[in-house]
Amino acid sequence: MRCYKVGIIGCGVISKTYIKDIKRLFQNNLDIVAVSDTDLSKAREKAEEFQINRFCTPNELLDIEDIDIVINLTPPKMHYSVNKKILQSGKHVFCEKPISLSLDEALELKKIAETKKLQIGCAPDTFMGSSIKTCSKLIEDGWIGKALYVNANMMSCGVETWHPAPVPFYQAGGGPIFDMGGYYLSALVMLFGSIREVYSCSRTGFSEREAFCGPMKGKKFQVQTPTFYSVILQMQSGVVVTMNISFDIWNSSLPFMEVYGTEGTLQIPDPNMYGGTPKVFRKEQKLGALFDAGTISDSPYSIPEVYQNVGNYVRGIGVNDLAESISRGVRCSANIDLAIHVLDGMLSIIHSGETGQSISLSTSYSEESSI
Ligand SMILES: NC(=O)c1ccc[n+]([C@@H]2O[C@H](COP(=O)([O-])OP(=O)(O)OC[C@H]3O[C@@H](n4cnc5c(N)ncnc54)[C@H](O)[C@@H]3O)[C@@H](O)[C@H]2O)c1
Known part of the structure; x- marks a missing residue:
């Protein structure tokens, strides 16, 4: 090309x-x-x-x-x-x-x-990185059997700790769902297919924030969006996802994303990153001869990434994929249909938080379509 x-x-x-x-x-x-x-x-x-x-x-x-x-x-x-x-x-x-x-x-x-x-x-194009692609292959190859449930968590204390222009993140169009939800939703859609319905509960933990860096350092500003969402997603495949996305949390030990399947559990690295080590816990670690003999660990096993890791925090893979796709005349991977379905998911989560009603999405996503 x-x-x-x-x-x-x-x-x-x-x-x-x-x-x-x-x-x-x-x-x-x-x-x-x-x-x-x-x-x-x-x-x-x-x-x-x-x-x-x-x-x-x-x-x-x-x-x-x-x-x-x-x-x-x-x-x-x-x-x-x-x-x-x-x-x-x-x-x-x-x-x-x-x-x-x-x-x-x-x-x-x-x-x-x-x-x-x-x-x-x-964006997000992080699902094209080595860690989520490896997780996708592990699921496809049956390492955890049929996926049943997912628990996902984006527990952060807010962008004002590192971003020099934090105010828009707390105004309309900001908030943790628009800022970070896309990483989680696009990974979920690529791994488990379309989202069917969402329910969410939202809160604003702090009505005022302080900028900790940049030209605004030391200045206070008002928060105009919810900054905590507790969400239930039903995927069309039947997989049920429980998810917390927040700017209100100082520290947490909850996993970024865990998938619970009929044969085991898969720990997925941070969906905001391109690289990271997946971990698998198989049911044999709880049951059977190896367990009885005490010869198998009861901790999850690290699985090497089976695709090239070009760095954990990387940007530009989606742009390269777009150029390659234009050259080949095919739809790019981080395409507009995926972006629309993920946006539908984010808007539905925000709307559900405002109304207290569960919301059925009006869009779906298929990897099969062409341009
Ligand atoms: N900062 C991050 O770590 C990060 C990570 C991933 C994605 N993003 C996304 O990248 C985008 C930019 O984020 P950022 O953190 O770099 O923001 P930023 O506020 O640091 O920079 C945005 C820039 O856009 C310019 N700008 C504003 N309106 C413009 C216009 N109409 N035409 C041309 N320039 C205009 C501003 O002057 C500013 O320099 C956002 O969508 C954000 O969600 C940011």
Whole structure:
């Protein structure tokens, strides 16, 4: 395949990881030719740091004719409008999560892309990393039998401990579901298929937060979204998931994700990461001759990742997959249909938390569809 020319819109915190990893891992397929931001000084900083030839405004970037793919790294509330402009300029999009803040907007983006014969890729793409892919293979190969239940937990104390611009994470379009829910939902959908119904209970643990770093350090700000969700998901396959997603927790020993099957238990590493060691506990460890003889451990066994681990915290695999998919004329893995179903899941969880009602999703996802 040829090398695809890439532009970036939004040069904040995560842009550094994207640029570094694309240059480290995918330089044969992806060439970052320009970076842009509404704050030009941020674009200049990234261009200088990574020897990128051009920094400019977002509109100037969209006017560069030979750019094939634009990566949208703006804050979530800007995703829809920036994605729309990228598509209207005739370029493929890879957007950070979520694709937009409403289903109608996401469906409109899909329609524009179809009309213009363009592809949309959307984070999270962490399910393409070595750890979740290994877990998928372990499940497929029957290591834990038929999956029955899942327990998943994203227990964090909030982004203000590390992000220099924390306020949007606590406004409409922020909160732990929009920020982190996508990692868990996309992993669940890739492992167990579509989500059928959700019920959630939401709370706001702290009405005010304090920024601990960046230009706002020491300043207090108001919290305008729930920051704790306790969720039950019913998957179409019958698998039942219980999940906690929170910005209110100082520390926790709950697992990131555990799958309970008819033949054993699978411990899945952090779905926000690309690499990590899965662990399996088989029923033989509780029952049978090996157990009776005391010759088998009663702890879960670490399973080596059977796909290449290119690092635990990596960004850009989805952009590379998008370029390869465009080249082969197939739908990319972190595709718009998956992004829409995951968004439907996130919106349903938020809505259920507001209303106290369980919600049936209006979308489903199949890996089989084409573009
Ligand atoms: N920070 C992380 O660790 C992280 C990790 C994974 C995903 N993400 C996702 O990446 C996206 C960006 O996050 P971030 O932490 O880098 O945010 P950030 O606030 O650090 O940076 C966003 C940048 O976008 C610019 N911007 C805002 N509106 C714009 C517009 N209309 N056009 C062009 N530029 C615009 C801002 O000036 C800023 O430089 C979000 O969707 C976030 O969910 C972030």
